[in-house]
Amino acid sequence: MSAVRAGVVPASRSLLYCAVGALVATGIVGLCLAMFGINRLFAWILLGVAAGIGVGAALFTRDVVELTDHSISVRAPFRAATVPWERVVGGRFTLDEHARWALALDLNGGTSDELVLLSIPPVVGPVSGAYDMRKREQVREIRELLRIKRIPITVLPEIAAALSEHWQIAPPTAR
Known part of the structure; x- marks a missing residue:
């Protein structure tokens, strides 16, 4: 991948x-x-x-987070860090403090215990433009990579329902 x-x-x-x-x-x-x-x-x-x-x-x-098969690269203009997949204990798709949907990874050890991957406005309808299309593809790609890595994802029921209904993204399944 x-x-x-x-x-x-x-x-x-x-x-x-x-x-x-x-x-x-x-x-x-x-x-x-x-x-x-x-x-x-x-x-x-x-x-x-x-x-x-x-x-x-x-x-x-x-300023980007890049998820690969081997590790997670966290880059900013003047620094970079690599997070091994072994540090990831789970993922969650919840509401953030601004009422946006946030997809974050929970990490163990180290200085940071959370790595936010996406923050999108709530989905209330089908894809209506390039922004929605790109965000839908990002959610699908991240979900697939986390499934391959066998990382459990917690999704709020209302987020799972909206993603399934409007963007045709099935909720994560337990393996």
């Missing part, structure tokens, strides 16, 4: 990445204005915005 990409970027890190992008944009605009003058202000603003968006996107892209 190929690697499954997942992960949730916390709000504090999202804010940091956006701030870094804005600082890069401001810095480039200021540098270009200082070096070349105000004559091409619109061009410098476009250049700064493009660079800021590029830096922000690169930071978000680097």
Whole structure:
């Protein structure tokens, strides 16, 4: 099985990445204005915005959890860690503190006892766009990998019912 990409970027890190992008944009605009003058202000603003968006996107892209057959890689822009599958004691699909559905792995030992893989809005209807399609595929891929690894998953009944009814994802079965 190929690697499954997942992960949730916390709000504090999202804010940091956006701030870094804005600082890069401001810095480039200021540098270009200082070096070349105000004559091409619109061009410098476009250049700064493009660079800021590029830096922000690169930071978000680097922040990922990747599940493979051998281990779980947890990466952020300036650090990386590998979690062996032996540390995973179970998974759960529950409501998080923002009333979103969160799929998390429970770990034993180490500094972190939970690894959030997905956080999605509640499913209330069939797939209606690219976002829903991607999230449905992620849930299916993660569910299949956890089934292969024989990791028990606890799913709230209302989440299982909605996934089964709207996204045609069967609830996990005990082996």
